[in-house]
Amino acid sequence: MRNVIPVAILVGTLAGGVAWSQTSPKPVAKRAAEKSGSEVGAAKFASNGALIRPVGHRKWVFVGSPVTPHDMNGGKAAFPEFHNVYIDIASYDEYAKTGKYREGTVLVKELVAVGGKSASSGKGYFQGEFIGLEAVVKSSKHFPEEPGHWAFFSFTAEKGQPEIQTAKAFPTASCNSCHAGAQEDYVFSEYYPVLRAAKESAEPSAK
Amino acid sequence: MRNVIPVAILVGTLAGGVAWSQTSPKPVAKRAAEKSGSEVGAAKFASNGALIRPVGHRKWVFVGSPVTPHDMNGGKAAFPEFHNVYIDIASYDEYAKTGKYREGTVLVKELVAVGGKSASSGKGYFQGEFIGLEAVVKSSKHFPEEPGHWAFFSFTAEKGQPEIQTAKAFPTASCNSCHAGAQEDYVFSEYYPVLRAAKESAEPSAK
DSSP states (O other): OOOOOOHHHHHHOOOOOOOOOOOOOOOOOOHHHHHTTTEEEEEEEEETSSSEEEOOOSSSEEEEEOOOOOOGGGOOSSSSEEEEEOHHHHHHHHHHHHHHHHOOEEEEEEEEEEEEEEEETEEEEEEEEEEEEEEEETTTOTTSSSSSGGEEEOHHHHTTTTOOOOOOHHHHHHHHHHHTSSSBBBOGGGHHHHHHHHHHOOOGGOO | OOOOHHHHHHTOOOSSSSOOOOOOOOOOOHHHHHHTTOOOOOEEEEESOOOEEEGGGGGGGEOHHHBBGGGGTTTOOSSOSSSEEEEOHHHHHHHHHHHHHHHEEEEEEEEEEEEEETTEEEEEEEEEEEEEEEEEEEEEOTTTTSSGGGEEEEEOOOTTOOOOOOOOOOOOOHHHHHHHHHSSSTBBGGHHHHHHHHHHHHHHGOO
């Protein structure tokens, strides 16, 4: 039931021309690397351009949770788990005001295994264990060549392995081949009722 | 696909001995009623003992989202929608520290219709429109006779009707006949991975 992303894909090189500077070409301690990195909005980058694992997302704004389980996809679901998706608070507030994703928006997708299919409330899908964490960041500064300036990251470790603390972006095609089909700015807002409601409440002139 | 709770059940009388005082026997303006009410933790009550509709829950801590759709329950699901469940922030912090639900804990269950069953990510269940809001409150002061001192409320209006602003508690049996079967303190924490993780991180001496 677990969906483990191959490690190979996690170390995929970042596609496109990337603008941040390598301030330290030598190996440095993690703390030093973080200090010499950069940040935009809720995203923090190490000096080598890798995204530092977002922290505190469980107190961000939850936006929705689709589930596309194996048993509805011939046993071969591309995403067999629940996806609990969150947006950082400041970006949510901006989106609710303008209907746009601001520079520095971070959306986190926490992967949760299907834990059970029956309870006293009926038959269905119930959330089991956390199995991974992914993120997407919008930054024209960091990702000038990426469509919509969005880049996609995975912090999902193989089972039993320690948490991944930094991640390079996926190659553009890995995620964007689908996300280019989203109704709005490469984010599947249409499946996230909290984002739809926020957009509807945005100032009419801003939409 | 919509699940509209009959209005009759919303005006069910509150079971058990209720301790708050009726400070104003005469009809009063809503604002005055709220002022003469009471509160505990994140819960606010009007002077007649009705719970005032919780506000701001989308910035509370999301804990999980089960779905028990009609098509997995012979077309007659008791709860055919996604249940996006949240806990108020202070009660979450206390739970993460002690592994217990504090006095004044409020959990909100936002009802979201199944909006679609297919997307580029696969076949599954995707969240559609908001269709209701329910809440549960723990208060030994307000609900001394209720099991675990929990009382259950619905703010779900019929389609097209205005938001319900105050609600009386359901009769004990309406909800507790199932919730008594929860593993812990009448809350189905076992289906909410964020609560399970918080409890695991609580101080060992407190669990």
